[in-house]
Amino acid sequence: MNGKQLCIHGHFYQPPREDPWMDTIFPEGSAAPATHWNDRICAESYAPLAWARRLDGSGRIIELMNCFEFMSFNFGPTLLTWMERQAPEVYARVLEGDQKSLKRLGHGNAIAQIYHHVIMPLATDLDKQAEIAWALADFEARFKRPAEGMWLSEAAVDTRTLDLLAQAGVRFTILAPRQARQVADVDQDNWAPADEGTLDIREPYLVELPGGRSIAVYFYDGPLSQAVAFEGLLRHGDTFWGRLSGKAGQGLLALATDGETYGHHFKFGEMALAFALSQARAGAEGVSLTNYAAYLAENAPRRRARIHENSSWSCVHGLERWRADCGCATEHRPGWNQRWRGPLRDGLNAVKTRIDRHFMDLGATLFTDPAQALIGYGRVLCGLDTGRAFETAQFRKKLSPEQKDTAWKLLTMQKWALSSFASCAWFFDDLGRIEPLNALTFALRAMQLGMRTGMSDLEPLLLSHIGQASSNDPLLGSGHDLWNHEVRPRRETVETILAQALIRLWAGGQLPGPGGSATTDWPGLSVTVRVTGAVGTNGTGHRTGQASITWTRESGSDDSQWAWELPDGGDPLAGCIRVGESGTKCIPASYIPWGKRQALAVCWVRRVEEEVWRRQVAETRLGAHLFLPYREAQTTQTAAECWDRLWSALAWQWIMGEVAASRDFLEFLLERGRGHPERTLLTRRVGQALVELLGGQQSQPNFHAVRQILERAESVGVAPDLHESQNIYWTRFKADPTAWEAGAALGFAPL
Numbered sequence: 234m235n236g237k238q239l240c241i242h243g244h245f246y247q248p249p250r251e252d253p254w255m256d257t258i259f260p261e262g263s264a265a266p267a268t269h270w271n272d273r274i275c276a277e278s279y280a281p282l283a284w285a286r287r288l289d290g291s292g293r294i295i296e297l298m299n300c301f302e303f304m305s306f307n308f309g310p311t312l313l314t315w316m317e318r319q320a321p322e323v324y325a326r327v328l329e330g331d332q333k334s335l336k337r338l339g340h341g342n343a344i345a346q347i348y349h350h351v352i353m354p355l356a357t358d359l360d361k362q363a364e365i366a367w368a369l370a371d372f373e374a375r376f377k378r379p380a381e382g383m384w385l386s387e388a389a390v391d392t393r394t395l396d397l398l399a400q401a402g403v404r405f406t407i408l409a410p411r412q413a414r415q416v417a418d419v420d421q422d423n424w425a426p427a428d429e430g431t432l433d434i435r436e437p438y439l440v441e442l443p444g445g446r447s448i449a450v451y452f453y454d455g456p457l458s459q460a461v462a463f464e465g466l467l468r469h470g471d472t473f474w475g476r477l478s479g480k481a482g483q484g485l486l487a488l489a490t491d492g493e494t495y496g497h498h499f500k501f502g503e504m505a506l507a508f509a510l511s512q513a514r515a516g517a518e519g520v521s522l523t524n525y526a527a528y529l530a531e532n533a534p535r536r537r538a539r540i541h542e543n544s545s546w547s548c549v550h551g552l553e554r555w556r557a558d559c560g561c562a563t564e565h566r567p568g569w570n571q572r573w574r575g576p577l578r579d580g581l582n583a584v585k586t587r588i589d590r591h592f593m594d595l596g597a598t599l600f601t602d603p604a605q606a607l608i609g610y611g612r613v614l615c616g617l618d619t620g621r622a623f624e625t626a627q628f629r630k631k632l633s634p635e636q637k638d639t640a641w642k643l644l645t646m647q648k649w650a651l652s653s654f655a656s657c658a659w660f661f662d663d664l665g666r667i668e669p670l671n672a673l674t675f676a677l678r679a680m681q682l683g684m685r686t687g688m689s690d691l692e693p694l695l696l697s698h699i700g701q702a703s704s705n706d707p708l709l710g711s712g713h714d715l716w717n718h719e720v721r722p723r724r725e726t727v728e729t730i731l732a733q734a735l736i737r738l739w740a741g742g743q744l745p746g747p748g749g750s751a752t753t754d755w756p757g758l759s760v761t762v763r764v765t766g767a768v769g770t771n772g773t774g775h776r777t778g779q780a781s782i783t784w785t786r787e788s789g790s791d792d793s794q795w796a797w798e799l800p801d802g803g804d805p806l807a808g809c810i811r812v813g814e815s816g817t818k819c820i821p822a823s824y825i826p827w828g829k830r831q832a833l834a835v836c837w838v839r840r841v842e843e844e845v846w847r848r849q850v851a852e853t854r855l856g857a858h859l860f861l862p863y864r865e866a867q868t869t870q871t872a873a874e875c876w877d878r879l880w881s882a883l884a885w886q887w888i889m890g891e892v893a894a895s896r897d898f899l900e901f902l903l904e905r906g907r908g909h910p911e912r913t914l915l916t917r918r919v920g921q922a923l924v925e926l927l928g929g930q931q932s933q934p935n936f937h938a939v940r941q942i943l944e945r946a947e948s949v950g951v952a953p954d955l956h957e958s959q960n961i962y963w964t965r966f967k968a969d970p971t972a973w974e975a976g977a978a979l980g981f982a983p984l
């Protein structure tokens with residue numbers, strides 16, 4: 234049986250960007266005006282794929298396709314952790330895509346991914362086991378079913394990794410065609426050499442493993458996958474579909490692509506994908522959609538394969554891209570080298586070896602089996618197990634509260650130590666990039682937790698390796714320089730965390746008066762501040778109090794006293810925060826790293842801008858009534874420059890139907906709105922108002938108001954951001970005849 238079957242796989246992943254103390258992502262300047270790259274790529278790729286626009290000939294929307302329902306995919310656990318918190322609607326679509334495909338095909342589209350995206354053949358055996366176990370637990374917690382397949386980071390593979398996958402119950406993985414070394418029929422010993430040119434990729438292969446185990450391997454279509462990534466195949470949906478349907482034949486046509494290709498690397502690439510998927514969904518050219526697990530269920534491997542040990546999909550030299558100067562990634566940088574990769578790998582390995590020894594030695598007094606505790610910890614991270622259940626199962630009996638806290642700190646130490654091996658640190662062209670610096674920051678945090686639990690300082694050991702490395706940019710200097718200027722300043726202590734909590738509360742207008750207390754938290758920790766004394770008004774003066782830091786994944790807390798002298802000039806970052814009983818230790822607030830200062834600035838600007846906007850809206854309502862029609866030969870409003878400054882709030886009054894308007898008022902709004910600096914904010918605000926109208930609790934929103942807002946906005950040349958309101962309309966109201974007028978105004982074709 235079979236016919237022509239198609240499976241397009243998207244590998245969705247972002248390098249870990251979390252601050253390892255706060256466990257949250259701070260602003261990254263290069264992603265501005267978005268806050269950081271996760272935010273930006275989610276808006277450019279993940280969200281568009283979750284609601285991919287399919288248009289008719291006149292540009293009206295005929296469908297918002299959830300591509301995750303029709304493509305095979307894996308998401309990195311660390312990326313989904315972020316998405317669940319920060320983009321819950323997109324996250325819900327990802328889960329829904331898997332559930333619907335499970336219903337349709339009997340097997341879900343989602344597969345798991347190695348937890349920290351480490352290069353598995355380069356990891357220790359225990360780390361391999363932990364990475365697989367954490368990934369499977371995370372998958373099960375999210376998708377409510379066991380994973381059938383696993384994406385190997387960079388498709389980096391060796392037999393031991395495949396064997397551990399098989400032992401963990403994983404049934405298949407996906408590799409590049411050039412990773413196959415030999416093939417034979419299942420029941421014959423007719424082994425023959427294989428390469429990308431000769432390998433038949435239309436069927437899964439069986440890779441035999443020690444102890445009689447085995448795992449299925451799919452090899453993807455190299456040329457087509459390559460064309461999607463690098464040859465602009467996504468520019469036109471019909472060209473893309475033409476290539477797919479032209480190549481589909483008896484058996485499986487499978488592509489493996491970076492998910493971010495759709496929409497991020499290629500704007501509107503998600504529309505080309507949605508078009509191709511819709512063609513296959515309709516059975517055009519006799520092609521039908523499947524996924525790897527569904528295909529495997531119906532097509533047991535008839536052939537066997539042997540793989541190239543230590544090979545990958547993105548380095549033709551094997552695994553050298555993640556440990557040596559192999560030449561990958563400098564194609565566009567003549568004269569650059571990656572001699573830094575070796576020292577970075579060696580340094581992090583040296584630290585991890587010492588950390589592992591510390592974990593096993595001290596852990597032996599705290600856990601019934603430290604290795605099993607590490608492997609099982611992933612179930613706590615994803616919420617499958619509660620902390621209490623984990624303690625019962627893994628901790629030795631009768632530990633003191635201090636010992637329990639130490640045990641939890643050891644696990645947090647390992648979590649960040651594993652994070653430092655995310656493959657991205659070595660992937661690109663320079664040591665001075667954000668990814669290697671983040672890897673070193675994770676190691677810094679792990680080393681700090683090591684010291685906190687009694688280990689010696691490993692910084693000299695790490696520096697003895699990375700000190701031998703250099704950035705290609707002479708201005709950035711050596712590994713030593715980068716460590717001193719970029720990494721070590723990120724180190725957080727009780728004092729610096731407290732300083733940030735105080736400034737954050739202040740920036741958000743939440744710092745209480747004497748006798749009051751307030752809590753501010755990040756995913757990784759929470760700070761409760763009590764104010765005991767205050768002199769002066771908010772903005773200047775002196776505050777004193779106590780504070781307590783509690784860590785989300787540890788059981789202890791860090792308590793201290795503090796005093797904050799707010800400077801006269803009102804610059805909160807110019808002040809000095811004294812922490813501890815003697816109060817002699819001064820933390821200049823300006824020492825807080827850039828990303829964290831930027832987060833404080835963002836917190837402040839969002840709050841103040843919102844306050845100013847509300848006041849403006851309240852006050853300009855009168856102005857909109859007072860905007861009189863022109864007299865005689867008058868061509869613009871008297872005192873036009875003042876009216877102009879209030880443009881966005883005046884336009885809001887009209888668009889939201891708060892005032893009736895004269896022709897002159899509308900013309901003024903239209904003319905002054907062209908290129909007005911507040912335009913972007915206004916389009917977002919009107920879009921948000923539509924979302925609130927459509928997305929509220931009521932089953933029957935005011936569709937008439939939706940249409941009216943859109944018409945009024947158009948009359949003054951304002952094009953609201955409709956992405957989210959269109960999504961809501963499609964999800965909730967597309968079948969409701971009373972909503973059709975609003976649907977047409979939102980850009981939908983009649984059903």
Ligand SMILES: [Zn+2]
Nearest residue numbers: 548550559561
């Ligand atoms: Zn290479």
